[in-house]
Amino acid sequence: MVTQVAYSEVFRKHDNIGHPENSERTMVMMQAVYSSPLANEMTFIEPSMASEESLYKIHDERMIQAIKDISEKQNSWLDLDTYVCKQDFETARLAAGATVQLCDNVLKGDADNGFAVVRPPGHHATSKTSMGFCLFNNASLAAYDLMEQGKKVLIFDPDVHHGNGTQDIFYHSDKVMYQSFHLSPHFPGTGKIDEIGSGDGRGYTVNAPLSYGNGDGAITSLLQEIFLPVAREFKPDFIIVSSGFDSHHEDPLGGLRLTVDMFGDIIEQLSLLQSKIVCTLEGGYNLSIIGPCLLSQLGVMCGHPQHYQDTTMELRNYQQVLRDLKKTMKQYWDI
Numbered sequence: 001m002v003t004q005v006a007y008s009e010v011f012r013k014h015d016n017i018g019h020p021e022n023s024e025r026t027m028v029m030m031q032a033v034y035s036s037p038l039a040n041e042m043t044f045i046e047p048s049m050a051s052e053e054s055l056y057k058i059h060d061e062r063m064i065q066a067i068k069d070i071s072e073k074q075n076s077w078l079d080l081d082t083y084v085c086k087q088d089f090e091t092a093r094l095a096a097g098a099t100v101q102l103c104d105n106v107l108k109g110d111a112d113n114g115f116a117v118v119r120p121p122g123h124h125a126t127s128k129t130s131m132g133f134c135l136f137n138n139a140s141l142a143a144y145d146l147m148e149q150g151k152k153v154l155i156f157d158p159d160v161h162h163g164n165g166t167q168d169i170f171y172h173s174d175k176v177m178y179q180s181f182h183l184s185p186h187f188p189g190t191g192k193i194d195e196i197g198s199g200d201g202r203g204y205t206v207n208a209p210l211s212y213g214n215g216d217g218a219i220t221s222l223l224q225e226i227f228l229p230v231a232r233e234f235k236p237d238f239i240i241v242s243s244g245f246d247s248h249h250e251d252p253l254g255g256l257r258l259t260v261d262m263f264g265d266i267i268e269q270l271s272l273l274q275s276k277i278v279c280t281l282e283g284g285y286n287l288s289i290i291g292p293c294l295l296s297q298l299g300v301m302c303g304h305p306q307h308y309q310d311t312t313m314e315l316r317n318y319q320q321v322l323r324d325l326k327k328t329m330k331q332y333w334d335i
């Protein structure tokens, strides 16, 4: 197995002490990776930037220009949550470029799978708006590239927040399927069961809005009964995972109760469907947990699954969501 990890120290330039999405996140994660025996099983690559032109494939000019302008002058805020640092036009394109590059390497056969340990994250960035700590949509840029090469892509999003940006970008497409579970109600407020896609894309967006306290049991049932059967029928040529670790039970911005092992389990189950998988980092804000969560996924990817002592009490009131989502998806898929 060749598992590539794309990371750069340049991501540290995007930083704001006191903001939960700060540069310590990837530092502790990479420390966890480097100090693990698993590091010998991976190849580390220095990513290169996505070109300015490539951003226009999924984002509009005003949004791109806004970040470019701030980036040339001084640190600033786009909204109450989302900061932009000097040189972020380069840093954010590096995060996108890392994700695109890993997908390219896996498609060419230079790697079996990969993980882009990047910042700033991407899944809240819509076609027109940077928001929710996200500047450009890293997963979507990579998926768009694959789509242009005739590939069908599944984007699976286990972050505790709904990836409204990714959903928005591919809402009309039957070439890129978006599947997400997330806490609801919660930021950004989207991701209801009846958000299923539009036009050709009807049935290609699958949303499971979960309740506070739902955990591994809910995810296991959703995977077995809905996400995987739908994806099996879709037959993706490639899977991109928006790896958010804020769905872990100890995350300060979360409310779901996944354990560390669940993150690896998700990769294991998806890889039975399609082994070409690239993960790109989204959220996850508990600095003592996100390292193990990353290793849980990397362990499965490089063929050395890890297991952690991590348990929690989860609430099991997810039957209604399971029933309603199944009923909705049955109209489009043979599940």
Ligand SMILES: [Zn+2]
Pocket: 159, 160, 161, 244, 246, 282, 283, 284
């Ligand atoms: Zn999140």
